[in-house]
Amino acid sequence: MEGRIIVVTSGKGGVGKTTATASIGAALALEGNRVAVIDMDIGLRNLDVVLGLENRIVFNIVDIVNGRCNIRQAAIRDRRIENLFLIPASQSDNKDVLTAAGVERIAVQLKQEFDYIIMDSPAGIERGFENSVTAADEALVVCTPDVSAVRDADRVIGLLYARSITPKLIVNRIVPAMVARGDMLSHEDVMEILSIELAGLVPMDDQVVISTNTGVPLVMRNESKAGQAFRRIARRLNGEADLPVEVPGAKTGIWNRFTHKLGLRK
Amino acid sequence: MVVEDNPPVKLKGVGDGFWITLDPSMPESILKEDLVKLFERLRHLAINARVVIDIGGAKGYDGLVQNLSSFLKTRFDVGIVTTPPEKRSIPVERIRQRDLNRGWTSHRSEVLMLRGRVRSGQKIEAKKHVLITGDVNPGAQITAGGDILVMGRLLGHVHAGYPKNATAIILALDFRPSQVQIGEYVVSDLDAQKTDRVEFASVVNEGILVQDYLGVNPFGRLPWPEVV
Numbered sequence: 001m002e003g004r005i006i007v008v009t010s011g012k013g014g015v016g017k018t019t020a021t022a023s024i025g026a027a028l029a030l031e032g033n034r035v036a037v038i039d040m041d042i043g044l045r046n047l048d049v050v051l052g053l054e055n056r057i058v059f060n061i062v063d064i065v066n067g068r069c070n071i072r073q074a075a076i077r078d079r080r081i082e083n084l085f086l087i088p089a090s091q092s093d094n095k096d097v098l099t100a101a102g103v104e105r106i107a108v109q110l111k112q113e114f115d116y117i118i119m120d121s122p123a124g125i126e127r128g129f130e131n132s133v134t135a136a137d138e139a140l141v142v143c144t145p146d147v148s149a150v151r152d153a154d155r156v157i158g159l160l161y162a163r164s165i166t167p168k169l170i171v172n173r174i175v176p177a178m179v180a181r182g183d184m185l186s187h188e189d190v191m192e193i194l195s196i197e198l199a200g201l202v203p204m205d206d207q208v209v210i211s212t213n214t215g216v217p218l219v220m221r222n223e224s225k226a227g228q229a230f231r232r233i234a235r236r237l238n239g240e241a242d243l244p245v246e247v248p249g250a251k252t253g254i255w256n257r258f259t260h261k262l263g264l265r266k
Numbered sequence: 267m268v269v270e271d272n273p274p275v276k277l278k279g280v281g282d283g284f285w286i287t288l289d290p291s292m293p294e295s296i297l298k299e300d301l302v303k304l305f306e307r308l309r310h311l312a313i314n315a316r317v318v319i320d321i322g323g324a325k326g327y328d329g330l331v332q333n334l335s336s337f338l339k340t341r342f343d344v345g346i347v348t349t350p351p352e353k354r355s356i357p358v359e360r361i362r363q364r365d366l367n368r369g370w371t372s373h374r375s376e377v378l379m380l381r382g383r384v385r386s387g388q389k390i391e392a393k394k395h396v397l398i399t400g401d402v403n404p405g406a407q408i409t410a411g412g413d414i415l416v417m418g419r420l421l422g423h424v425h426a427g428y429p430k431n432a433t434a435i436i437l438a439l440d441f442r443p444s445q446v447q448i449g450e451y452v453v454s455d456l457d458a459q460k461t462d463r464v465e466f467a468s469v470v471n472e473g474i475l476v477q478d479y480l481g482v483n484p485f486g487r488l489p490w491p492e493v494v
Contacts, residue, residue: 151386151405158385193403193421195383 003034003111006118006237007136009160011152013123015144016172019208019218021120022050023227024140026217027234029084033115036075038087040132041122042098045089051078052215053086062090065102071109081217085114095127100134107135116237125159133160139167140199140233145174145185150193157196168199170233175204176249187247200233202226203248275300283316283345284308288334290327297330298337305342314345321349362490373493384408384422395494404444412494413437432469437479441465448474 008021018039025037038061039047048054059074064087075085090097110117121132133139139160143153153169160167171187178184187201205226211218218227219234229246236243274292278285286304288297305312317338319331335347364372376394384390384398386405395412406422408414413434414426420438425447427434432449442458446467453467453474464479 147404154386154403154405158388161385192419193401195401 001115003114003117004138005107005111005136006116006138006140007121007132007165008118008140008142009121009129009132009156010123010142010149011125011156012143012149015142015149016202016208017123017142018046018050018120019212019226020140020142020170020172020202020230021118022047023218023230024234024237025116025118026051026078026081026084027219027231028116028118028238029078029081030219030231031234031238032083033238034083034085034113035116035118036085036087036110036114037118037120038110039089039120040098040128041120042089042093042095042128043091044122045091047120048076048086048088049215050212051084051086051217053078053088054215057088060088060090061106062093062097064106065098071106071113075113078217080220095122095131098127098131100131103131104135125156129156129159133163133165136165139165140170141167141194141196142170142172143190143194144172145179145187145190147185150185150190154194157194166197168197169194170199170202172202173204174201174248179249198245199236200229200245201248202229202233273300275304277304280318283318284312285318285320285350287320287322290321290324290330294330294333297334301334301338302341305338305344308342312342312344314343317344317347318350319347365491365493370491370493375493377494378410402438402443410434426467435466435468435484437464437466439464441467441476446474446476 008017010017021037025035029035037047037051039045040061042062048057053076056076059069061074063069064071064074071087075087078084078086119132119136122128141153141156141160143149157167169191171190174187175184179186191198203225205224207221207224208218208226211221211224218224219231221227225248232243232246274289274297276287286301319334321327321331331349338344338347377397378392378395379397380390380400382400384400384402384406386403388406390396390408392410394410395415396408396410397415397417399417401418402408402416402420402422402424404421408422409425409428411428411431412426414424414436416438418438419440420443422443423445424436424443426436427449430449432451434448436443436446436448440460442460443456445452445454446456448467448469451469451474456476458476465476466479466484467474467476468484
């Protein structure tokens, strides 16, 4: 069966595209799929660091597109998660070295090698974005509950629809207490504007910083709420479309508060 | 004896009443004097008679006509005092007859009607009116030569009556645009809050005013459904 190319994009930078790509890729691999995560942010690569694989890079995506190596040579196998592969970006080139035609050519080969190909798109809607979405079958739009992130996500959704790609939404970095106080947009406010299918809601989590700095995938940390949220998003992508979307902080029952006070629950 | 060629007040009998033609530029006292002369000759015929005061279509004499009609009513007990019926415009009447007989199907409309959501970065430009059944997101831009009607949330940037038509309106079920322009008038920083009312913006006294649509009902007063 042919693999699916999923592009993770947002328009605005710093909303968690790379974290989402690494986490969803790792979670899909843990489910038993053969997964490639590809860093499309040519010149500003990050995904290798987040996955803790930066020391093992020999070839990159630009080398594959330019025919200097094949996919198997460039794909770095993760030692902790079986079936997870990273194809890194080039750190020295700029985004213009890739062309849409070149990406489409290797997409055909990637689909034969892997079940899922998760592409981490760069911020912006210029060449790098174009290259990332050109071969995509599906798109995940990452958005934080900020007015500016919503505005940019909305623009990107319009551009994706213009390419006949139906995007799904991930609302990242939700702080339930701030939402309850009315200091942060709720996911309903975000959905009101963007009105696309929801892939999942991810709470703000300090574990993300730890994971990024140590290179241990978030989804391998069972105590991470964000990691759990990404695992559920991966399960939804992997066929369990009916898995209900959990709203962060919705559990305010007396038992939860009680166990929270006792320190049994975070 | 000097005969006046053009007396300020003329009177003639019309059907069951009298038609007074007068020059409204004359002082009120002279007009009243002449009216007294004429109506005293009529005696009892004036009682309960229908009187039409015709000032030849001159504008700005409503007060004078009002004064003269109450003067005639109290002094001579005349019946109804009116102004001449407005002349009907032949083309308008012809259009209305056609609308009534054939329905409104014979007209070509230049309204741009869209369904769906207008997203950030998307631009809509129309020569005339725009009707959107859906929402207009922040960052979206709509420019229309005529009215802009949004059957949903309006959060974007809208310019109606482009370039200079200040009679255009902008209406939305949820009216919270980031910027409103009508003709050459602009309001940014509207700070519109969410309300339960349908609101619209129009130019009133050289400025853009947002009002409750059902409270003001700008179209409800039109006598006849017009094709736009």
